[in-house]
Amino acid sequence: MDLEALKNSSALHPKPPGLALQYGTAGFRARAQQLDHIMFRMGLLAVLRSRAVAATVGVMVTASHNPEEDNGVKLVDPLGEMLHPSWEEYATQLANAEEEELQSVITEICQKAAVNQHKDASVFIGRDTRPSSEQLSQAVVDGISVLGGQYHDYGLVTTPQLHYLVCCQNTQGQYGRATLEGYYEKLSRAFTELMKQAPSSGEHQRHLKVDCANGIGALKLSEMEPYFPKEVLIHLYNDGTKEKLNHLCGADFVKVNQKAPRGLDLKPNERCCSFDGDADRIVYYYEDTSGHFHLIDGDKIATLISIFLKELLAKVGQSSALAVVQTAYANGSSTHYLQETLKVPVHCVKTGVKHLHHKAQEFDVGVYFEANGHGTVLFSKAAETKIRQLAKEEKDAEKRDAAKVLGNMIDLINQTVGDAVSDMLVIEAILALKGLSVQQWDAIYTDLPNRLLKVQVADRRAVGTADAERRAVSPAGLQEQIDALVKRHRLARAFVRPSGTEDVVRVYAEADTQEAADALAHEVALAVYHLAGGKGAPPQPI
Numbered sequence: 001m002d003l004e005a006l007k008n009s010s011a012l013h014p015k016p017p018g019l020a021l022q023y024g025t026a027g028f029r030a031r032a033q034q035l036d037h038i039m040f041r042m043g044l045l046a047v048l049r050s051r052a053v054a055a056t057v058g059v060m061v062t063a064s065h066n067p068e069e070d071n072g073v074k075l076v077d078p079l080g081e082m083l084h085p086s087w088e089e090y091a092t093q094l095a096n097a098e099e100e101e102l103q104s105v106i107t108e109i110c111q112k113a114a115v116n117q118h119k120d121a122s123v124f125i126g127r128d129t130r131p132s133s134e135q136l137s138q139a140v141v142d143g144i145s146v147l148g149g150q151y152h153d154y155g156l157v158t159t160p161q162l163h164y165l166v167c168c169q170n171t172q173g174q175y176g177r178a179t180l181e182g183y184y185e186k187l188s189r190a191f192t193e194l195m196k197q198a199p200s201s202g203e204h205q206r207h208l209k210v211d212c213a214n215g216i217g218a219l220k221l222s223e224m225e226p227y228f229p230k231e232v233l234i235h236l237y238n239d240g241t242k243e244k245l246n247h248l249c250g251a252d253f254v255k256v257n258q259k260a261p262r263g264l265d266l267k268p269n270e271r272c273c274s275f276d277g278d279a280d281r282i283v284y285y286y287e288d289t290s291g292h293f294h295l296i297d298g299d300k301i302a303t304l305i306s307i308f309l310k311e312l313l314a315k316v317g318q319s320s321a322l323a324v325v326q327t328a329y330a331n332g333s334s335t336h337y338l339q340e341t342l343k344v345p346v347h348c349v350k351t352g353v354k355h356l357h358h359k360a361q362e363f364d365v366g367v368y369f370e371a372n373g374h375g376t377v378l379f380s381k382a383a384e385t386k387i388r389q390l391a392k393e394e395k396d397a398e399k400r401d402a403a404k405v406l407g408n409m410i411d412l413i414n415q416t417v418g419d420a421v422s423d424m425l426v427i428e429a430i431l432a433l434k435g436l437s438v439q440q441w442d443a444i445y446t447d448l449p450n451r452l453l454k455v456q457v458a459d460r461r462a463v464g465t466a467d468a469e470r471r472a473v474s475p476a477g478l479q480e481q482i483d484a485l486v487k488r489h490r491l492a493r494a495f496v497r498p499s500g501t502e503d504v505v506r507v508y509a510e511a512d513t514q515e516a517a518d519a520l521a522h523e524v525a526l527a528v529y530h531l532a533g534g535k536g537a538p539p540q541p542i
C-alpha cells in the first residue's frame with residue numbers, strides 16, 4: 001500500500017466531519033453531495049474484497065427507486081450475490097473512518113479478513129442515469145486505482161446487468177458472456193424459443209406498455225429491442241427524456257400509491273408494467289372497463305411463475321422440487337393460495353433481498369419475490385443438470401418438451417438477482433404460453449385489503465422483532481397490544497418492524513375490508529407511537 005498516494009488521493013475525497021452512514025439493506029443511500037468519500041472508500045473496499053475472494057467483484061452506483069437527488073452504492077460479490085454480511089460491517093467502518101484513521105482501518109480489515117495485499121484485484125463498475133452518478137463512479141475508480149486494482153467501467157447499466165456481468169466473469173463464461181451483448185443475446189434467444197411454443201391466440205402482436213421510471217430501464221430496453229421477436233411490441237414510457245427519475249412514476253410509486261404512473265395513458269384492460277429506477281423491480285397493472293385500477297405485485301408474479309414451473313416440473317417427474325420464499329409483507333391471500341391450492345411449501349424470511357436469496361438457495365427450484373416486485377428464481381446445479389439432460393436425451397416427447405421449456409426458463413431468468421427486464425420477459429412468455437390475459441392472471445386470487453404506514457420514533461431500534469419480523473419482542477407490551485387489536489377484525493394480520501432504509505418504524509396491516517385494514521394499521525401505529533417513543537404528532541386516522 002502506497003501510504004502517501006492513499007493520503008493524497010483520499011484528501012481529494014474528504015469525509016464531511018461528523019457524517020456517519022451505515023451500509024444497510026440497500027448499501028449506502030444518502031443525498032448525492034454526501035457520497036463522494038463513500039464512493040472513493042467503496043472503491044478501496046472493492047479492491048480488498050476482490051483480493052480476499054480472488055475474484056472479480058462489482059460496484060454499482062445507484063439509489064434505485066429513491067429521488068433523483070439521492071444516490072447510493074452497493075457491492076456485488078463474485079457470483080452476482082449481494083456483499084457478504086461479514087463485509088457490510090467493514091464497509092461501514094471504512095466509510096466512517098476519519099481521514100487519519102483510514103490506513104489503520106484498511107490494515108485492520110486486511111488482518112481480520114486475511115486479505116493478501118499483493119494479490120491482483122479486479123472490479124466491475126456500473127451506474128444508473130442520475131446526474132450525480134458519473135462523477136461518483138469516478139470517485140470509485142480513484143479508490144480502486146490507488147490500491148492498485150484493475151477495473152472495467154461498464155458505464156450505464158441496470159443493477160441486475162452488473163450482477164450478471166460479474167457472475168459471467170467469475171464462472172469463465174459458463175453463465176454467459178460478460179458483455180451487454182452477451183446478456184441481450186442469452187435472454188432474447190431463450191425468450192424467442194419460448195414464444196415459438198406459444199399457441200397462436202388470434203392476436204398476432206402482443207403489446208406491452210412499460211413505464212421505465214425515467215431511468216436506465218428505458219435505455220437498456222431500447223438497446224435490447226432489436227433482439228426481440230417481432231410479434232412482441234414493447235412500448236416505452238417515461239424514458240427519461242422529459243421528466244425526473246422516479247418522479248410520480250416507477251414500480252415503487254405504483255405499488256405504494258396503487259395508481260397508474262404519470263406519463264402513461266392507461267386504456268381499459270391493457271397490460272402495463274413499471275420498472276424502478278435501476279430496473280431490478282417490476283410490477284404489472286391494468287385498469288378495468290369501470291376505471292378501477294388493478295395492481296399485480298410481486299406476490300402475484302411469484303404465484304404465476306410458481307403455477308407455471310410446478311406444472312412443468314410435474315411433467316419431468318420433479319414435482320416436489322419447488323418452494324416459494326416470501327417476507328411478512330406478502331399478501332395473506334398469496335400465501336394461502338400457494339400453500340392450500342397450489343400445495344407448494346412457502347417460507348417466510350426477514351425483509352431484504354439477501355435473506356430471500358439465501359433461503360431460496362436451499363431448494364432445487366426456489367422462487368422468491370418481495371411484494372414490491374423484486375425477485376427471481378434459483379435453480380440448483382443438480383436440478384439444472386437433470387433438466388438439461390432430459391431436454392437432450394429423454395425419449396418421451398411430452399417430458400422432453402417440458403424439459404426444453406424449463407431449460408429456456410433457466411436461461412431467461414437472471415438468477416443472480418431480481419431483474420425487471422428478465423422478469424418481464426419471463427412473465428410475457430408465461431402469459432403467452434398459457435394463453436392467459438392480464439385479467440385472468442389477476443383473478444387467480446384476490447388480495448386482502450392492506451395498509452402500510454410509517455411511524456416516526458426517537459430511536460427505531462426500540463422496536464425489536466422475531467419470527468421473520470412477524471412478532472415484536474420489544475418494547476414490552478407492544479406485541480400483546482397488536483394481538484388484541486388484530487382480534488377485533490376479520491381475516492386480520494398486522495406486524496411492525498424498524499425500516500432498514502429509512503429512519504421510521506413500518507406498520508403493516510391487512511383485513512377483510514379496506515376500512516378494517518386502515519383502522520387496524522392506524523390502531524397499531526398509535527400503539528407503536530405510545531410504546532416506542534413516538535416523535536411529533538400522533539398518527540392520524542386514514
Ligand code: NG1
Pocket residue numbers: 025026064329351352353370372374498499500501502506
Ligand atoms: P425497508 O426500508 O427496510 O422496509 C425497503 C423495502 C424492502 C426492500 C428494501 C431495499 C418495503 C416495505 N420495504 O426496506 O422490501 O426492497 O427497501 O430497497 O417495501
Ligand code: ZN
Pocket residue numbers: 064065159276277278279280281
Ligand atoms: Zn431497485
